[in-house]
Amino acid sequence: MDTTITIWICVAAAMAAIIIYRMLHRVIHLNHGAHHHRLIELGSEREELWIPGDMSDTNIDSYDDAEDF
């Protein structure tokens, strides 16, 4: 490959890497500040089918408490 094209690709790739790194860093930093969401993660079936108004996982545990019965 021609030297000039190699240099151009190196500079462009370096700039792209800096921009992508900064963007990811910013996204991760913002998520840490608000909620602990990963950029990509596997959710449970309940999280996928959850409808606003449903009980959360923590509240469901209270039904298992034998002392209530």
Add this chain to the structure above:
Amino acid sequence: MTTLRTSDSCTEASTATAGLFMADYAACLLGCGATCSRLEKNVQRMSHRWGMNTEMTIMPRHIHIAVTDAEGCTSTYISSIGKGVVSYEKITLLSKLSWKVADRGIGVADAREIFDHIKSVANANRWWVLVAVSCANASFCRLFGGDLAAMAVVFVATMAGYYLKQLMLGSGCDTRLIFAVCAFVSSVLAAAGFLFHIGSTPDVAIATSVLYLVPGIAFLNAFNDMIDGHYVCFFSRLMDAIVLTCCLSAGLCLGMAVMKVGMF
């Protein structure tokens, strides 16, 4: 910014608060990129309203202000000028403050309060500035005869270079190094027109890709100071601008040399 005060044989000078305020005001105004003539006018405007006479010595990094009140008591204040960001918005607000003092007779305490508020005004949004500078540089390309493809190349090259400049300035790098590196990156990226045969005016794209780095305000202020007779400040600002232009040229030449375009 630090302020030193020296007083003559008079008892405690009545000019203390006003003098300190004007020293801070002058240092802030000069740090924001105002010219010496603007500085003199604004400070004189306020001091006359407060019944004082001020004499200033404006050095590249310091300002000496001698304040004399109606009783003839003189105090001298020395302020050092911090390296701030050029902000026309702050210069405008500071000038308005001086007019408020002159026209409405605002006291020193109120003026200080407004001054503290002006100092805390945030700079322009960096993303907006990034887009605006890129558009402006692409327009320069058009003005110099570049076609649409060259404008697009310049837009991208400017955006990358200016983003890098913002990052390096934020990390406290040397300004001269920043100018050389950004000029190199922008010129190399703008050489895409030559390498990939984009558009019919790739030479214009390379030549205009670094125009956003030209220290125009420093040159303008320097010549304004020269016309006004402030030769020390003129030489100081001119040297700053020349050094930055040399760094920019070095980066551009290196970029053109490795891309084997233009004069190399």
